[in-house]
Amino acid sequence: MEDDFVRRWESQVKKGTLAFILLNILRDNEYYGFELMEQTRRLTDIQIAEGTLYPLMNRLKKENLVSSKWVEQESGIPRKYYKLTGNGISTLKIMVEYWKKLEESIDKII
Amino acid sequence: MEDDFVRRWESQVKKGTLAFILLNILRDNEYYGFELMEQTRRLTDIQIAEGTLYPLMNRLKKENLVSSKWVEQESGIPRKYYKLTGNGISTLKIMVEYWKKLEESIDKII
DNA sequence: ACTTTATACATTGTTATACAATGTATAAAG
DNA sequence: CTTTATACATTGTATAACAATGTATAAAGT
Numbered sequence: 001m002e003d004d005f006v007r008r009w010e011s012q013v014k015k016g017t018l019a020f021i022l023l024n025i026l027r028d029n030e031y032y033g034f035e036l037m038e039q040t041r042r043l044t045d046i047q048i049a050e051g052t053l054y055p056l057m058n059r060l061k062k063e064n065l066v067s068s069k070w071v072e073q074e075s076g077i078p079r080k081y082y083k084l085t086g087n088g089i090s091t092l093k094i095m096v097e098y099w100k101k102l103e104e105s106i107d108k109i110i
Numbered sequence: 111m112e113d114d115f116v117r118r119w120e121s122q123v124k125k126g127t128l129a130f131i132l133l134n135i136l137r138d139n140e141y142y143g144f145e146l147m148e149q150t151r152r153l154t155d156i157q158i159a160e161g162t163l164y165p166l167m168n169r170l171k172k173e174n175l176v177s178s179k180w181v182e183q184e185s186g187i188p189r190k191y192y193k194l195t196g197n198g199i200s201t202l203k204i205m206v207e208y209w210k211k212l213e214e215s216i217d218k219i220i
Numbered sequence: 221a222c223t224t225t226a227t228a229c230a231t232t233g234t235t236a237t238a239c240a241a242t243g244t245a246t247a248a249a250g
Numbered sequence: 251c252t253t254t255a256t257a258c259a260t261t262g263t264a265t266a267a268c269a270a271t272g273t274a275t276a277a278a279g280t
Binding site for chain 3: 011012048049050052055059077
């Protein structure tokens with residue numbers, strides 16, 4: 001019961017948080033989908049479902065926060081690399097400001 | 111456009127975060143609905159819509175994280191006071207752990 | 221007297237998002 | 251030759267924030 005609520009809560013916390021994490025990861029490098037899942041897992045211990053990541057990246061692309069390009073591999077399936085756009089960089093700055101303020105507020109009450 | 115994305119993002123961040131904030135506020139005192147909106151506004155600068163708060167409190171009650179009691183006023187409309195249950199206290203502890211870990215991870219990448 | 225503003229709780233409909241399930245395809249390892 | 255890992259994608263479901271709307275009391279403004 002209790003665990004069930006926490007599980008659902010964690011899923012809700014990810015709404016918004018995931019996009020924020022992914023944009024932050026893309027600030028330093030270009031990455032392709034699977035790599036983004038690995039990086040997120042490594043950096044935050046959050047396991048992103050594939051059914052979450054790909055629609056999310058498409059949304060970010062549609063919003064013009066990231067751009068993508070296909071890169072053929074000598075072996076295996078082509079990879080779609082994502083990169084922050086100028087708009088993505090400036091939007092991320094606003095998001096970081098909001099997050100820091102939120103974090104600070106929550107730190108005071110927990 | 112950009113602002114539009116940020117506005118929607120902030121709304122998404124609130125999913126999960128709001129429940130967490132409200133439970134934390136209720137850790138120290140009993141509060142009624144309107145007071146919870148004020149406290150949240152004061153402590154986090156987040157303006158909770160009424161259409162968000164009341165269904166949210168009902169969910170928390172249904173999940174047995176809070177209990178409520180009506181208190182008649184000498185003047186004005188009766189108030190419904192909310193209080194953390196034992197289950198609410200222990201669940202909140204788990205949530206705080208998750209949040210601290212998340213916060214720490216995000217701090218490293220922003 | 222009448223209107224506005226603030227308090228107090230609540231429901232309905234809309235929108236956005238995480239995620240399980242499922243699908244397609246390549247290639248290395250057992 | 252079957253399993254596992256890589257790689258991208260879609261569909262359907264559940265959940266939650268919020269605008270809009272509704273009901274009701276009472277103080278303050280004009």
